[in-house]
Amino acid sequence: AAATICNNTSTNIQIASSQVGVNYQLRLHPANTNVGSAVAGTGGTINLPTGNLTATTTFNVLATNPTTTCFRQMTTTVTVTVYTNLTGAAFVYTNPTSCTASNGTVTITAPTGGSGTYNYSINSTDGTNGAWQAPASFTGIADAASGTGWVRNAAVPYCAVNLGTF
Numbered sequence: 001a002a003a004t005i006c007n008n009t010s011t012n013i014q015i016a017s018s019q020v021g022v023n024y025q026l027r028l029h030p031a032n033t034n035v036g037s038a039v040a041g042t043g044g045t046i047n048l049p050t051g052n053l054t055a056t057t058t059f060n061v062l063a064t065n066p067t068t069t070c071f072r073q074m075t076t077t078v079t080v081t082v083y084t085n086l087t088g089a090a091f092v093y094t095n096p097t098s099c100t101a102s103n104g105t106v107t108i109t110a111p112t113g114g115s116g117t118y119n120y121s122i123n124s125t126d127g128t129n130g131a132w133q134a135p136a137s138f139t140g141i142a143d144a145a146s147g148t149g150w151v152r153n154a155a156v157p158y159c160a161v162n163l164g165t166f
Contacts, residue, residue, distance in 0.1 A: 012047035086111035091149035104141030114153035127160030
C-alpha cells in the first residue's frame, strides 16, 4: 500500500502472507538497488524498512528461495510519498496593553512548502495534540502567557513544524 511520510522519516513496506523459506529483499525501483537486508518469510506479515527518505521513492521486492536459488521480482511496486517540510513560518507576539489585560495576540506567518490549507496551534506540546485552527491569529493572550507555535499542512497533520516558544 502507498504511504505518505514526513521528510527524513521511514516507513515499512509490508508483505502479507509471506512464505516460510523465502527471503524478501526491498529494492529501489527501477534501479533494483537493495535497501537494507533481506527479511525471511514467516508465513505471516513481514516488514521491510525503507530507512529515512528525503524524496518520494518507488520500491519493488525481490523474493528469493535460498535453497533452490529461484528468485522473482514481485509484480507490485509501492511508492512512498515524502512530504516536504514546511519552512519560513514564524510567529509574531504582541504583548497585552497592560499586565492585567488579556488582549495580546500571536500571529503565525504563512509557511512555504506543502499545499492547500494550513493549521496553526499555540498550545500543542508535541505537534499532534492540542487545539488547531485554520486562522493564523490567536487573540486573548494574557500577560506572561507562554506557548509553542506550530504549523502543519491540513492534508498531512502528522508533519507539524515547531516554531519555538513565545
